[in-house]
Amino acid sequence: MGIPLPPRVPRPLAQRLSRLLSPPSEAKFISYGAWRRQFVRQRLRLAFALGVLYFSGYSSILALYALQEGGLFYIRTAKHVVALLAMVLGFRWLNTPAGRRHPRLSLLLLFASVCIITNFPNQFDRPVPPDIKGWNLIFFGIATVTPFHWRLHLLCQWMAYGYYFAINAILRQPLFPETPTPAELMFDMVWISGLATLVAYLYERLSKMQFRTYRTLRRERRRSQRLLLSILPAPIADRLLAKQETIADRFEEVSVLFADLVNFTQLAALVPPDRLVEMLNEIFSSFDRLADRHGVEKIKTVGDAYMAVAGVPTPRADHADAMANLALAMLKAVEAFDTHTGHRPQLRVGIHLGPVVAGVIGLNKFSYDLWGDTVNVASRMESHGRPGRIQVTAAVYERLRSRYIFERRGEIEVKGKGTLETYWLVAAIPPEKRADPADQQVDQKN
Numbered sequence: 001m002g003i004p005l006p007p008r009v010p011r012p013l014a015q016r017l018s019r020l021l022s023p024p025s026e027a028k029f030i031s032y033g034a035w036r037r038q039f040v041r042q043r044l045r046l047a048f049a050l051g052v053l054y055f056s057g058y059s060s061i062l063a064l065y066a067l068q069e070g071g072l073f074y075i076r077t078a079k080h081v082v083a084l085l086a087m088v089l090g091f092r093w094l095n096t097p098a099g100r101r102h103p104r105l106s107l108l109l110l111f112a113s114v115c116i117i118t119n120f121p122n123q124f125d126r127p128v129p130p131d132i133k134g135w136n137l138i139f140f141g142i143a144t145v146t147p148f149h150w151r152l153h154l155l156c157q158w159m160a161y162g163y164y165f166a167i168n169a170i171l172r173q174p175l176f177p178e179t180p181t182p183a184e185l186m187f188d189m190v191w192i193s194g195l196a197t198l199v200a201y202l203y204e205r206l207s208k209m210q211f212r213t214y215r216t217l218r219r220e221r222r223r224s225q226r227l228l229l230s231i232l233p234a235p236i237a238d239r240l241l242a243k244q245e246t247i248a249d250r251f252e253e254v255s256v257l258f259a260d261l262v263n264f265t266q267l268a269a270l271v272p273p274d275r276l277v278e279m280l281n282e283i284f285s286s287f288d289r290l291a292d293r294h295g296v297e298k299i300k301t302v303g304d305a306y307m308a309v310a311g312v313p314t315p316r317a318d319h320a321d322a323m324a325n326l327a328l329a330m331l332k333a334v335e336a337f338d339t340h341t342g343h344r345p346q347l348r349v350g351i352h353l354g355p356v357v358a359g360v361i362g363l364n365k366f367s368y369d370l371w372g373d374t375v376n377v378a379s380r381m382e383s384h385g386r387p388g389r390i391q392v393t394a395a396v397y398e399r400l401r402s403r404y405i406f407e408r409r410g411e412i413e414v415k416g417k418g419t420l421e422t423y424w425l426v427a428a429i430p431p432e433k434r435a436d437p438a439d440q441q442v443d444q445k446n
Contacts, residue, residue, distance in 0.1 A: 040107070040148050041100060043146045045094055048110065049091060056084055059080040063077050083114065093106060108156065110142060112156075115138055119167075121171065127173030135189075135192055143199040147207075148200065150197050150201040150204060153197050153200045228240065228366075232368050233297050248357065250356075251356050251358060253319070253353060254311035254319055254374070255309065255323035255352075257349065258307055259347055259350075261334070286333045287333070290330060294322045295310070313358065323351055324390075324396075325428065331347055348388075350380065350381025354377070356374050356375060390424065390425040391423070393420060405429060406426060407424040409422045409424055410422070
């Protein structure tokens with residue numbers, strides 16, 4: 001037995017009208033034709049809904065007169081009832097698959113219902129008079145509600161005129177009345193059709209320009225966002241796009257890495273400048289891919305040095321593990337890199353963990369950077385290290401010693417910090433060889 005669905009709450013009339021009046025969002029459509037088809041279908045629903053209201057009200061009035069007068073009121077009432085049924089049929093047909101694919105057929109039905117059914121003769125022994133006022137209202141009304149497919153508007157308008165002349169010819173009545181004169185009648189027809197068609201043409205042209213402008217702006221916005229994401233972390237870029245003036249955060253504990261390509265500048269004397277830059281780009285690009293894989297944020301590159309942080313801008317408990325894994329992967333990547341010159345670059349890495357302040361500086365060329373003692377110590381770990389090795393502080397060692405292999409280097413003199421105990425990060429301990437099961441869970445997260 002299925003779960004009973006909650007009763008459907010009818011939407012207020014104002015909300016329904018708002019949906020019919022509001023144009024569809026350009027962001028949902030890949031082409032102008034698809035957007036126009038949806039817009040026309042939406043506006044035709046409004047037109048048929050208005051037609052239902054108009055003909056139901058007018059038919060009621062004529063029905064009251066028919067009860068009193070009779071005669072031609074029966075014919076006029078029947079005409080408007082038929083038009084009412086056509087409005088209901090058109091509204092329902094728009095919800096069918098064929099109606100969604102071919103809204104122009106609904107536009108033809110709308111013209112036929114309003115222009116032809118309502119101009120059916122009330123008496124067959126008299127000519128059908130030209131309804132200049134009615135044609136004005138009909139043509140401009142339809143062109144205002146559905147201002148698209150101007151050629152179809154023009155065709156329907158002259159079909160209505162053709163019907164006027166045809167029905168009088170069939171009834172063997174004069175094709176032109178005494179008033180207005182034939183010249184005045186044709187002049188009015190041309191101007192009514194021309195102006196109504198011009199309304200549809202200008203609006204459609206404006207809509208096409210607006211759609212293309214929107215698509216261009218959205219494409220340029222995406223390009224700007226991609227450029228911004230190439231220099232800033234995604235959460236920071238979102239805050240910047242949200243017009244946040246000052247972006248600065250404090251993080252209580254993160255891991256900071258500095259890496260430097262040792263002897264890389266010596267290659268400048270062996271290879272052309274373009275090849276040197278190409279090799280540096282290949283190495284740093286591999287670092288970027290590794291940083292993405294381990295969930296580490298690259299901060300910047302300075303010359304042949306690389307800086308990254310784990311735990312910023314999104315805090316994470318396993319930031320030290322992520323940074324250790326990245327450092328080990330970076331060493332392997334550099335060891336496997338072949339410069340084809342006989343000289344292989346070596347990487348010197350330093351890591352420290354602790355609190356930092358992170359924020360965006362600059363007016364035109366934005367830069368996301370870190371400040372604090374943690375950054376300075378991590379930089380000293382790299383500069384006081386050795387090629388091909390990863391030097392870490394005692395804080396990193398204490399955090400990771402149960403999951404990674406270290407070698408004690410001992411105490412070294414660090415500028416501005418005095419004597420510090422440091423270690424070499426050698427490798428990760430396989431999960432199955434770790435004593436603490438919690439350490440295995442940390443490895444699975446990485």
